[in-house]
Amino acid sequence: MRRAVFYVVLALAAVAFLYPFLWMAATTFKSPAEVGGLSLIPDQPTLDNYRLMWARAPFGRALLNSLFVATTITFSVLVFGSAAAYALARLNFPGRGILNAVTIAVLLVPAQLTLIPTYTLIVQLGWVDSYAGLIAPFVFNATAILILRQFFMQVPRSLMDSARLDGMGELRILFTVFWPLAKAPLAMVGIFTFMGAWNEVLWPLLVVRDEQLMTLPQLLTVFSLGGGAGPRQLATKLAAAMVLVVPVVAAYIFLQRFFIESMASTGIKG
Amino acid sequence: MASVSFEHVRKDFGTATVVHDFDLHVANGEFVVLVGGSGCGKSTILRMLAGLEDITSGNVRIGEREVTHLPPRERDVAMVFQDYALYPHLTARENISLGLRLRKIPKAEIARRVQWAAELLELQPFLDRKPKKMSGGQRQRIAMGRAIVREPAVFLFDEPLSNLDAHLRGQMRHEIARLQRRVGTTTLYVTHDQVEAMTLADRLVVLEGGRIQQVGRPIDVYKAPANQFVAGFIGTPPMNFLDGQLERDKDELVFVSDALRFPLAAERRPHHAVDSNERVTLGVRPEDLTLTDTAGPATILGQLVLAEVLGATTHLHVEVGGRRLIAAIPSGPSPAAGAPISLSIDTRQLHFFASDGSSLLLGSNNS
Amino acid sequence: MRAEARSGLLLSGPYTAFLLIFSLFPIGFSVVLVLLKWDLVTTPSFVGLDNVQHLVGDARFWQAIVNTFVFLAIHLPLQMIVALALAWALNRPLLFRSFWRAAFFLPVIVSGAAVTILWSALYATDVGLINGLLARLDLGPVPWLTDPALAMPAIAVMATWKNVGFYVVIYLAGLQSVPQSCHEAIELEGATAWQSFRYVTLPLLKPQTLVVVTLSTINGFQLFIEPYVLTGGGPLRRTLSVVLYMYRNAFSYQKMGYAATLGLALALIIAVVLVVQRRVIGSAEEA
Numbered sequence: 001m002r003r004a005v006f007y008v009v010l011a012l013a014a015v016a017f018l019y020p021f022l023w024m025a026a027t028t029f030k031s032p033a034e035v036g037g038l039s040l041i042p043d044q045p046t047l048d049n050y051r052l053m054w055a056r057a058p059f060g061r062a063l064l065n066s067l068f069v070a071t072t073i074t075f076s077v078l079v080f081g082s083a084a085a086y087a088l089a090r091l092n093f094p095g096r097g098i099l100n101a102v103t104i105a106v107l108l109v110p111a112q113l114t115l116i117p118t119y120t121l122i123v124q125l126g127w128v129d130s131y132a133g134l135i136a137p138f139v140f141n142a143t144a145i146l147i148l149r150q151f152f153m154q155v156p157r158s159l160m161d162s163a164r165l166d167g168m169g170e171l172r173i174l175f176t177v178f179w180p181l182a183k184a185p186l187a188m189v190g191i192f193t194f195m196g197a198w199n200e201v202l203w204p205l206l207v208v209r210d211e212q213l214m215t216l217p218q219l220l221t222v223f224s225l226g227g228g229a230g231p232r233q234l235a236t237k238l239a240a241a242m243v244l245v246v247p248v249v250a251a252y253i254f255l256q257r258f259f260i261e262s263m264a265s266t267g268i269k270g
Numbered sequence: 271m272a273s274v275s276f277e278h279v280r281k282d283f284g285t286a287t288v289v290h291d292f293d294l295h296v297a298n299g300e301f302v303v304l305v306g307g308s309g310c311g312k313s314t315i316l317r318m319l320a321g322l323e324d325i326t327s328g329n330v331r332i333g334e335r336e337v338t339h340l341p342p343r344e345r346d347v348a349m350v351f352q353d354y355a356l357y358p359h360l361t362a363r364e365n366i367s368l369g370l371r372l373r374k375i376p377k378a379e380i381a382r383r384v385q386w387a388a389e390l391l392e393l394q395p396f397l398d399r400k401p402k403k404m405s406g407g408q409r410q411r412i413a414m415g416r417a418i419v420r421e422p423a424v425f426l427f428d429e430p431l432s433n434l435d436a437h438l439r440g441q442m443r444h445e446i447a448r449l450q451r452r453v454g455t456t457t458l459y460v461t462h463d464q465v466e467a468m469t470l471a472d473r474l475v476v477l478e479g480g481r482i483q484q485v486g487r488p489i490d491v492y493k494a495p496a497n498q499f500v501a502g503f504i505g506t507p508p509m510n511f512l513d514g515q516l517e518r519d520k521d522e523l524v525f526v527s528d529a530l531r532f533p534l535a536a537e538r539r540p541h542h543a544v545d546s547n548e549r550v551t552l553g554v555r556p557e558d559l560t561l562t563d564t565a566g567p568a569t570i571l572g573q574l575v576l577a578e579v580l581g582a583t584t585h586l587h588v589e590v591g592g593r594r595l596i597a598a599i600p601s602g603p604s605p606a607a608g609a610p611i612s613l614s615i616d617t618r619q620l621h622f623f624a625s626d627g628s629s630l631l632l633g634s635n636n637s
Numbered sequence: 638m639r640a641e642a643r644s645g646l647l648l649s650g651p652y653t654a655f656l657l658i659f660s661l662f663p664i665g666f667s668v669v670l671v672l673l674k675w676d677l678v679t680t681p682s683f684v685g686l687d688n689v690q691h692l693v694g695d696a697r698f699w700q701a702i703v704n705t706f707v708f709l710a711i712h713l714p715l716q717m718i719v720a721l722a723l724a725w726a727l728n729r730p731l732l733f734r735s736f737w738r739a740a741f742f743l744p745v746i747v748s749g750a751a752v753t754i755l756w757s758a759l760y761a762t763d764v765g766l767i768n769g770l771l772a773r774l775d776l777g778p779v780p781w782l783t784d785p786a787l788a789m790p791a792i793a794v795m796a797t798w799k800n801v802g803f804y805v806v807i808y809l810a811g812l813q814s815v816p817q818s819c820h821e822a823i824e825l826e827g828a829t830a831w832q833s834f835r836y837v838t839l840p841l842l843k844p845q846t847l848v849v850v851t852l853s854t855i856n857g858f859q860l861f862i863e864p865y866v867l868t869g870g871g872p873l874r875r876t877l878s879v880v881l882y883m884y885r886n887a888f889s890y891q892k893m894g895y896a897a898t899l900g901l902a903l904a905l906i907i908a909v910v911l912v913v914q915r916r917v918i919g920s921a922e923e924a
Contacts, residue, residue, distance in 0.1 A: 003723055006726070008730075009726075009736060010726055012725075013741070014736075014737055014740040014741070015742060016798075017741055017743060017798070017802070017832060018740050020744065020756075020759060020766070021743070021768055023757070024755050025802070026661075027758065028872060035764055036761075036763070036764030036765070036766075036769055037769065038769050038770065038773070047865060050886075073774075078651065080651055080777060081652070083648045083649075083651075083652075083740065084648060084649045084651070084652035086733065087644070087645045087646075087649040088649060089642055091641050091648065092641055092642065092644025092645060093641065093642040093643075093644075093646050093649070094642060094646070095646075095653075099652075099656075102660075102661070103656075104658045106656065109660075109664060109904070110855065110858075110859075110907050111859070112858075112859065112879075112880060112883065112900045112903045112904055112907075113663075113664060113667055113900050113901060113903075113904040114659075114660065114663035114664060115900055116666065116667065116670065116887055116893060116896045116900050117662070117663035117664075117666040117667045117670055117891075117895040117897060118659060118663045118846075119887060119898075120670070120675075120677065120746070120893055121658070121659075121662070121663065121666075121681065122675050139655060140651075140652050140656075140659075142660075145652065155649045155764075169644075169675050170648060171642040171648075177693055182730060184853050187755075188710070190816070194697065194880045195746060195865070198748065199748040199749060199750070200726065201748070201749065201750045201861075201862050202861050202862070202880070202884065205884070205888070206887065208886055213813040217710065217748045217750035217751070219753065219832060220750050220754065221750050221862065221865070223863075224754050224757070224866060233756055233893035234761065234764055236758075237754055237758070238754065238755070238758055240754075241750075241754040241755060242887035244748050244750065244751045245747055245748070245751045248746060249743070249747070252739075252743065252746055256735070256739045256742070257735070259742070259746055260738065260739070260742055260806055263742075263745060263803060263805065263806075264806045264807060264810070265744065296773075320821075320825060321825075322821050322824075322825075339825075342821070342824045342825050343825065343826070343828060343829070344826055345825075347825060347827050348824070348825060348826075349821075351818045351821070351822060352818075353816065353818050355816065355818035355819050355821065355822035356819075357819055357822075357823070357837055358819075358841065359841055359843075360838045368823070368826065368836065369823070369827055369828075370824030372823075372826060372827050372828050372836070373827050373834055400700075416826075420826065440836045464773075548902075
């Protein structure tokens with residue numbers, strides 16, 4: 001009996017987290033008269049909200065922008081970041097200790113401190129309204145480097161030595177020996193980097209004014225701020241939000257374990 | 271202090287029965303050891319007494335109270351766990367006194383009891399340390415201190431010495447025995463180590479497959495094991511077993527196997543009328559085998575594989591017709607490996623087991 | 638090992654350059670900016686400590702700080718209690734554990750912008766879901782985002798909803814690291830379930846609690862998209878956050894010097910708050 005009550009309460013909690021998303025999805029298919037209602041199935045389903053949203057702002061373009069930016073950042077963090085992590089973990093070079101210390105110290109500095117100076121830098125470089133401006137400050141990620149460095153330090157030295165004896169250069173060693181072993185941390189780092197880049201909204205709001213270059217969350221924000229709060233506006237705004245939410249939720253449903261482990265590990269580090 | 275009774279206690283996990291119809295009465299102040307291999311159900315029985323496992327059927331009493339359905343906190347038992355279960359964030363003193371503080375016992379009384387436990391177990395030097403700064407033996411004693419300050423009706427020990435090294439184990443065994451004699455609380459102790467069982471117990475309960483194999487004083491279980499399992503489990507090195515059969519030869523009962531043929535001693539023979547050619551397993555303890563030069567009927571010939579010199583005693587591992595026997599003899603000039611060996615069997619100290627394992631000597635005047 | 642040193646420098650070179658340009662330079666330059674008045678177009682002018690003086694007397698800034706503390710006062714306890722309760726529930730023998738966990742974690746991975754838009758729909762006075770549910774119970778529509786006293790608490794609840802799944806995972810890991818035998822031991826000692834929780838579980842969860850409080854606090858000071866989209870910082874500036882104010886100064890008013898001053902002040906305040914919190918909660922090494 002007590003177990004039944006327990007499950008009911010748990011289910012209610014889960015509903016509190018899931019129902020708003022379902023309601024949001026349902027509302028995007030409703031006509032103005034039905035918007036605001038509690039039902040999850042519209043009586044007169046319509047795609048008007050989506051058509052309106054798509055016509056009024058370049059969401060397709062924004063989706064591509066987000067994909068491009070997030071993918072580039074993730075690629076850079078994984079490839080160039082692991083090169084740096086490899087060097088820090090396994091190679092002896094002057095300044096290694098300092099580089100390690102600075103990497104850890106940098107994590108303690110809140111982003112707010114560097115936000116404005118970095119913005120002025122981007123402006124001075126002429127990178128406003130450009131992909132470079134969106135991507136450059138995120139090309140490396142200290143947390144990712146620390147995680148990868150930690151992992152690389154645990155790879156047995158003997159693997160490296162025998163590869164060297166076989167005549168492999170360091171880059172070869174990194175990508176043919178270390179990378180296959182590092183699938184788990186690489187996946188983790190990849191996920192939280194991609195998600196972070198995909199969801200980033202403050203930086204694009206500073207650096208990009210051209211609608212054609214806006215990322216998806218940015219365009220969504222701008223779109224929803226320009227307009228009143230009447231019924232059709234609400235459904236259209238939610239339709240725009242769906243474009244942002246659905247791909248992520250779809251990926252999450254299949255990969256939730258990876259998502260959870262990935263994000264949780266950064267919490268403990270950070 | 272109280273007695274403990276198990277009546278027809280049974281434990282099922284799903285469809286598997288782990289403890290079958292367990293009956294035991296422990297008298298007030300008695301030290302009873304449950305001993306057996308892993309999976310025999312001993313820890314489960316202990317935990318059922320503590321209330322940490324549900325009882326599928328049957329009842330348990332502590333003193334006059336029936337506790338079968340009571341939660342652990344109301345049973346008035348204290349337990350020493352295999353991993354000590356000390357609270358990592360508290361000092362030793364706080365670990366010991368937490369239970370008393372929870373029961374709102376006055377501070378002065380708590381201090382008195384902690385002091386008493388500290389003296390009894392020599393805890394003073396590290397009372398204010400945290401568990402991670404203590405050795406295994408110290409943690410063990412803190413766990414015991416925590417149990418005794420509660421002055422419970424029953425002490426439970428769940429393999430408390432398994433995580434200690436051999437030397438420490440010996441030391442702690444004495445501590446536990448000494449403690450129990452001093453404090454006098456009814457104690458149930460679970461172990462797989464038969465040395466601990468033999469040295470600590472007032473009475474032993476040997477378990478296997480969730481069933482009691484034998485209950486009795488250590489010396490009685492040693493001398494008169496009820497079945498082959500108990501005979502082989504209790505005693506180090508373990509008893510040697512030889513399969514064979516009993517035959518009637520005129521008035522005598524003769525044991526026959528591929529290596530042996532000898533008449534049974536009059537004082538030591540199965541108590542019931544034996545069918546001729548009844549299959550039987552002979553049991554002889556290593557200390558009842560002696561090196562001999564003369565050949566006789568109760569003499570085994572074999573080849574020495576290994577001689578382990580332990581000090582005053584030497585264990586000879588002898589290969590006889592494909593089987594390995596162990597003899598325990600006083601140390602002295604011993605033969606070289608590979609040499610032929612003659613072992614003489616003391617026929618007054620033999621054990622016989624039927625094909626179902628039960629002892630054929632019980633119920634007779636043999637002792 | 639010349640070759641190894643060369644390789645090491647080569648492989649870490651880009652990262653070093655990045656750190657210099659995008660981490661170390663901005664940190665240093667922020668201090669410089671504090672002393673300047675600059676609109677990014679004309680040449681900057683040196684104004685000494687004018688920005689700092691202005692900050693000290695800036696009512697909007699202090700309102701933003703107060704707003705943040707209001708947010709934290711609601712968000713932190715709510716976060717800890719809900720996360721711990723859900724983690725405790727997930728730690729029991731349970732069917733479909735990964736489903737429950739995934740449900741609670743879902744808002745964590747969804748973009749803050751999308752979640753904010755969603756909640757603008759939930760909180761909407763006339764067509765919102767929450768007021769719709771209340772209407773079913775014959776309760777009047779509540780002006781969640783337009784009432785100065787309710788707006789920040791409303792944002793605090795939303796932030797809890799978004800992030801609690803993350804802390805559930807952290808607390809769950811902590812709960813699972815408490816040895817089962819400790820719970821059994823204290824149960825035998827006569828503790829009720831509550832006492833077992835209070836004297837054994839909770840103290841051993843200190844490291845996790847510290848993480849929850851620290852990250853939630855940093856999160857609170859970093860609020861931007863929520864007030865930006867939901868309320869624009871109103872009503873009556875009661876949801877203005879420091880980061881939002883900083884963004885406006887940089888993007889709208891083009892006052893780089895002052896914006897940098899705000900950033901520096903914020904960083905210092907965060908540091909102080911975190912130190913105080915760590916003292917209060919106690920060292921995480923106790924467990």
